[in-house]
Amino acid sequence: MTHPEVAALLARANRLGADPRNTNYAGGNASAKGKAEDPVTREPVDLLWVKGSGGDLGTLTEAGLAALRLDRLRALADTCPGVEREDEMVAAFDYCLHGKGGAAPSIDTAMHGLLDAAHVDHLHPDAGIAFATAADGEALTKACFGDRVAWVPWRRPGFQLGLDIAAVRAANPAAIGVILGGHGITAWGETSAECEANSLEIIARAQAYLDEHGAAEPFGAAIPGYAPLPTAERHDRAAVLAPVVRGLASTDNRQIGHYTDSDVVLDFLAREKHPALAALGTSCPDHFLRTKVRPLVLDLPPTAPIEDAIARLRELHAAYRDDYRAYYDRHADPDSPPMRGADPAIVLVPGVGMFSFGKDKQTARVAGEFYVNAINVMRGAEAVSAYAPIEEREKFRIEYWALEEAKLHRMPPPKPLAGRVALVTGGGSGIGRAIARRLAAEGACVVVADRDAESAERVAREIGAVAATADVTDEHAVAAAFQRAALAFCGVDLVVNNAGLSISKSLLDTTAADWDRQHDVLAKGSFLVSREAARLLIAQGMGGDIVYISSKNSVFAGPNNLAYGAAKADQAHQVRLLAAELGEHGIRVNGVNPDGVVRGSGIFAGGWGAQRAAVYGVPEEELGAFYAQRTLLKREVLPEHVAAAVFALTGGDLSHTTGLHIPVDAGVAAAFLR
Incomplete structure (x- = not known):
């Protein structure tokens, strides 16, 4: 009691x-x-x-x-x-x-x-x-x-x-x-x-x-040209800058990001005192431990060309790292813990907002919340006096406190995909849902992308992820899904091309519309997703993974399956082509070839199961068992088995593997790769 x-x-x-x-x-x-x-x-x-x-x-x-x-x-x-x-x-x-x-x-x-x-x-x-x-x-x-x-x-x-x-x-x-x-x-x-x-x-x-x-304008007069951009323009610019900033902030340790464009932040960055106040850093120990000695502040107006803003951020980041190392060297003694990383935890961009970083989403979000607290503190202190935080030496004593170091060592080891952001297309059902669940369980931050907004939201709620509505045949919708990832997590690391559909017809019964629909979703859709993924991954500069959920049918000539098999073969070769092209950026491209995933499959539930059952002359409810019996292992393939293969490719043990297709078919000899 x-x-x-x-x-x-x-x-x-x-x-x-x-x-x-x-x-x-x-x-x-x-x-x-x-x-x-x-x-x-x-x-x-x-x-x-x-x-x-x-x-x-x-x-x-x-x-x-x-x-x-x-x-x-x-x-x-x-x-x-x-x-x-x-x-x-x-x-x-x-x-x-x-x-x-x-x-x-x-x-x-x-x-x-x-x-x-x-x-x-x-x-x-x-x-x-x-x-x-x-x-x-x-x-x-x-x-x-x-x-x-x-x-x-x-x-x-x-x-x-x-x-x-x-x-x-x-x-x-x-x-x-x-x-x-x-x-x-x-x-x-x-x-x-x-x-x-x-x-x-x-x-x-x-x-x-x-x-x-308090004074009416404690942060001083507005700086001409530093007013916040309109919301849509602000978010577009933030989505372009986010992966660049995340890559810089992850130079020493991979970070998850959080974007904030609250009025408090935008007003602070539009005022003349913000550079000097930001340079003073925060004071409260709880704030300081999460925001580091001071933020990185872009010193360009929000209307500067985006290329200039990116170039300047890179210059400021290099200078920040030099300054941080000097700060550490000024105050460290022989008993101090080793330097944990010289990258900023807070990056401020006038007219756009704030990017905050941490080992996971919560840590990144809390760091941003603490800096908003710090802005409020600065406003109050400046309104009635002058902001005077604790001296730098005291900040170092807190940041590199032996007790804080011991607390870090007591934390459980990170999960295999901690610090990584995954985007899964077709994530609202079937194989995509199983993949999203597995990646989230292994520590990834996940964006569940699906043309069915309700399904995407439902899965996202189940696993604590972010949902995005995306028809992969629409390049604008695909770009919007990646913008969602950029604004939610400041980037993406792992993209799964899973969205798909199937139509089982003979050659003579296959219409041009059937052909186009299959290729639009599978071949064109994968191309559009991979192209947008590559843009973001290259800007981020941290490497990454693209995984295609292809099919046994990409190499196996089955009956009444022309449009689907041809589109899957297109996907399979995209894996090889992109592995060759993107390797120089540290981006690995691999594929998974499932077969006969009946239970839990959105495709099979949508009519493909009935069509394939008719082709093979078995009841639809027995199709999974039928597929299992034709395999070498006599085992039914489930969505979770495909998800396990995706994790095997991305979890770290196959870090030097690209251009590979993994069969997940319980053994179909006719589909052996050779």
Whole structure:
């Protein structure tokens, strides 16, 4: 049964974390203190329940709490070896755990345990951080809050910061909380309701002060020619730039991207102060860890020729990498972790928006959200003072903190397709659906493309993917599907030509319309998809994969199958031709030749099954078994088997293979490749 104080804590945390005005995703923490039974002595003991490392307030559950003995935690204050060795105290938290302890305690555990208050919130509201990063933040805090909120100068999160806040509370009994210089806010109360009310009061009063006393245009005048482009033009330009930027941001480590064109970002980039403010970087540790020391900012107007913008981005990226290496060299010592990568996490393009990057979609999205928070913080600080984030040396100490490095090492190994973006045509049903599911399960970000929008959306919802409506016979629709991938993930790495249909007729019964329809979807459709894929992959400069779902019929001469077999043979040779042409760009092109995929197949369900059953003189419901019996292995081929072959080609073990066709037919000797 959930302890009453824990229930109150979780409800409060979820409410606070659900509102981005209070804190960012996975940012801040909350705690409660209370008595519970010791599992050994059966005696009541004082406990601290606090959000564990890596959790999110908005979605926090009891499993995400660390539970510690308060007497043991507070006893650490007498044994702390000093600020230079305070990181050692994190390991000591494990010896304070109650029972099995729950989640791993975070670095902020001391802040909550050492404070003499039953409930504590530590949050990162934009309004509060605006005060925390203002050049005269302490004076502003006094002017806004009087004695109700105290000021704590910047200190890196840790045990000593917990001692500092506890001392400030003891010296200011009327205070309901503190502004943490360069960082955020902490509030407290004797009940959960009082603590929440105090947190919200600090945030609301800080915002009201900024609104009442702030300058009208804190980012300065608008820069002529830097106004946001119209929406459609903005998205077209973003889709062209996205794969280029993603390729640059993935120079050291492959990244997934996220594109944002919110009004907050576009207005910031249209104002005269944005270059100088962006160069100062972010301040709050949670923000900074995800956005790096500073963003890369394109210094051209949005109407500059796209070729000039791309060339300038490449120049700025090279300079950014040099600057980042110099930053690392300035501050690293022999004990510092090795440099993790010199590429930007945030790229700002005036008139277009922001590209943010991370190891997966969520990390990329959160990095962008944090930079929006940072813009709001800059606006607030500049409105009433001057933005003055923590100094560069402190940023380095956080970015290359041994505790952060240890957290990275504790993370599970990435899945085989992590960091890769896949686009699957015909992904709304049958083989395409099975491929999309498998690629998503292996860690890929997936775009499910299908002419049936409802089917594409349904599969996308099932696997947490993005849907795109695309008729592969229409080059504009194909281009739009790839634009969808570019705007959703900033690129694509793996394209599966799966869209298809089948018409089973004899030569004399095959009409010109039958022929054209088959070749439009299979031959022309694959060509259009591969051409658009190649454009994006080459711009991205990261290599990639194109996989054709061809057929046993590309090499096997079956009855009443002229148009389909000829179109499949066209697809099969496209694999060879494109493998030869695109190899110099690191793009591998391979094929899969299935046969007799009856169960779960959209093609067979659409009439092809009945036609083929009639050709072979068997009931349609027995067609799969019939196909199985004519194979060497006597096994039926399912969509999942085709999906497994696609993964085998793209999962990493066949990195030096291109121009290959893999049969997935349970063994059809007449279709052996030779």
